[in-house]
Amino acid sequence: MALIVFYVENLKKLVMGSIKATFLIAKYPECDMSKQKKGQAYNYAWGLLVSKKIITEEEAKEIKKLVNVRNNIGHEPEKMLFDVSHSKLSRDYAEAFGIYYDYEALEKIKSIRDKISNNLHKHFVIQSSFDGLLFEDPEKVYFDELKKLRAKINKQYAKRLEELKKPR
Numbered sequence: 001m002a003l004i005v006f007y008v009e010n011l012k013k014l015v016m017g018s019i020k021a022t023f024l025i026a027k028y029p030e031c032d033m034s035k036q037k038k039g040q041a042y043n044y045a046w047g048l049l050v051s052k053k054i055i056t057e058e059e060a061k062e063i064k065k066l067v068n069v070r071n072n073i074g075h076e077p078e079k080m081l082f083d084v085s086h087s088k089l090s091r092d093y094a095e096a097f098g099i100y101y102d103y104e105a106l107e108k109i110k111s112i113r114d115k116i117s118n119n120l121h122k123h124f125v126i127q128s129s130f131d132g133l134l135f136e137d138p139e140k141v142y143f144d145e146l147k148k149l150r151a152k153i154n155k156q157y158a159k160r161l162e163e164l165k166k167p168r
Helices: 002-026 041-051 055-076 088-096 103-122 129-163
Strands: none
Touching: 002 041, 002 055, 041 088, 055 088, 055 103, 055 129
């Protein structure tokens, strides 16, 4: 979950910072974020990226969903961890309220973030940051641990499938 939080926040900073820098340096009126109402700046930014064909409408919608995933992680982590609970109450609660964890969120945000990072310079001044460098080592540790966990889960899953195949 820390990876999702980092990638979403890093993407938001990159896009907003680059749009603002473009206005400050190039004075493009479409990059004047001061005209945006509070709470609408990100929607405007994603729309601007769509208009420049940096991302598609579908990707802009996906970013909004991923920002919501990030917000849920930050504000309601208990709702994001229900699937590791052994409690029937947790499962029933999640089912009743339509709570689910998007297991593909990490790959989605990484993919969209990479696409934007690789194409933003075509239309905007890029605001640089050391955030990626500061997060590089923790990111590697998280991915190494996820790889180990995936292998462990796959092994347990295969074992369980074999057990289910045995006659009772």
